[in-house]
Amino acid sequence: MEGTGMRWCVAGAQAMLDLRAIYCNGDWKAFQQYRITTETRRLYPYRWQVRRLYRKTA
Numbered sequence: 584m585e586g587t588g589m590r591w592c593v594a595g596a597q598a599m600l601d602l603r604a605i606y607c608n609g610d611w612k613a614f615q616q617y618r619i620t621t622e623t624r625r626l627y628p629y630r631w632q633v634r635r636l637y638r639k640t641a
């Protein structure tokens with residue numbers, strides 16, 4: 584985290600340290616799956632309702 588020209592705010596440095604800890608602990612795949620799931624729910628909040636409607640008509 585001390586590369587040439589790098590400037591870190593506390594929040595940005597903490598985020599990088601958190602990611603490094605997740606990777607070093609071997610939790611990277613689980614973290615990525617969690618991240619994908621939560622982002623999908625955030626971006627498509629009505630997805631489950633559309634799927635349910637589609638199953639009823641099919």
